[in-house]
Amino acid sequence: MGKLEHVQTLTKHVGRVWNVCWHPKGEFLASCGEDKTIRIWAKDGNRWVNKAILTDGHKRTIREVAWSPCGKLLASASFDGTTSIWDKKSGEFECNTTLEGHENEVKSVSWSKSGQLLSTCSRDKSVWVWEVADEEEFECAAVLNAHTQDVKKVVWHPFEDILASASYDNTIKLFKEDKSDNDWICVGTLESHESTVWSICFDKTGTRLASCSDDKTIKIWQEYKPNNPEGVPTINNESTWKCVCTLSGYHTRTIYDISWCHLTGLIATACGDDTVRIFKEDENSDLNSPTFSFVSSNEKCHNEDVNCVRWNPMIPGLLASCSDNADVKLWNFNE
């Protein structure tokens, strides 16, 4: 059994902290929330300290932040209906671009691996894909209206230009560009959850996706490419994504976030019962019906709902979480 050790609690935000995001080099952590600020944290000696505060970019709650793969830009999605792009050209973080178009709250923002595409989603039920012409020029490449309800999360595939979205309509959808006419189309709908899908996360191979939901379960989805040896049918030469594992009975309330570590393969979850849980795939797990075991949890490790968990991309076992209780906590998972 592994153990989740408390490293440090970062308390500067006022009110709910919605999201945390590690810089691609793992040296910085950005956090955002109800207080309409973004805070950048970095290590100073042995302690993580607040290095910068980004204010005045948004008029309402900042729901999510995302570093670009190059690490030079930070995008922030807000309930004010806009997405801001921050850069550090002047030496300090400044908001030089604001993306407008959604009818109401923007819930999530994500960069593709190449850094050339950005996606946002909103309560207006749409998913937008933006092309980055140069660092300050963003052009809307697609407005996707495949979901029938509020879209909670957008996440890009780890290396291909495939976009996944999760919604209040209980489904996950996958999108990609149809190269014949440059149109973005929905290439798959993943149905199995019985309530809102709050978050999704690809594993490092990009052939598996983990999702978490208000139905208190985690699901693992496996990609089956056309002509797969298992004989799973595919349509229009597109992959079929099949739910191959459901983890139920571990979470007592809504699961708000899930993070699948690309270094260790560990899965962490953020739950409305104030607890962070860790799961690991079993050693003799079968690809077509994998099994995952619960390895550790820190019961009530926050005083209120845990909203987000993120594994550090460079330091194995380093996990950040944040809560309704205004704090951000850092953990070290030892196997």
Added chain:
Amino acid sequence: MELENLNPNVYDKVGERKITNEEENDDITDEFDSREIFDIIRSINDPEHPLTLEQLHVLEEDLIEVDDKNNSVNILYTPTIPHCSMATLIGLSIRVKLLRCLPSRFKVAVKINPGTHASEHSVNKQLADKERVAAALENSHLLRVINQCITTK
């Protein structure tokens, strides 16, 4: 504005809470009970009638469950008519009142009394979605309406 439910049934209010000797004693920790939660929300005003949610039997003490140790409060409320368009607003007012009055450790669930509203499932789902509730409370017009409902007259 036209009233949806012209002649609602009006019920008597319950009496004041009887204060016991234990409650007077500062050395004893009083846990939250359903009567205490009921007292916080019973005087919320109906959005269209000059009556409280208690008088309309939208709220009843028997439909409130409290588990103080596990920080949970579950409330069922009964809209006056099955097609009441105010159902979400009423539920939201109950949530906001408790959000402001209870310690933040409590997880409050507000749901429609099963079988009493045509859109029961969708109203419940919306009220349980804390992100949508948070966004709604940043809407100044809506917040003004809710504040009117929860201000005791």
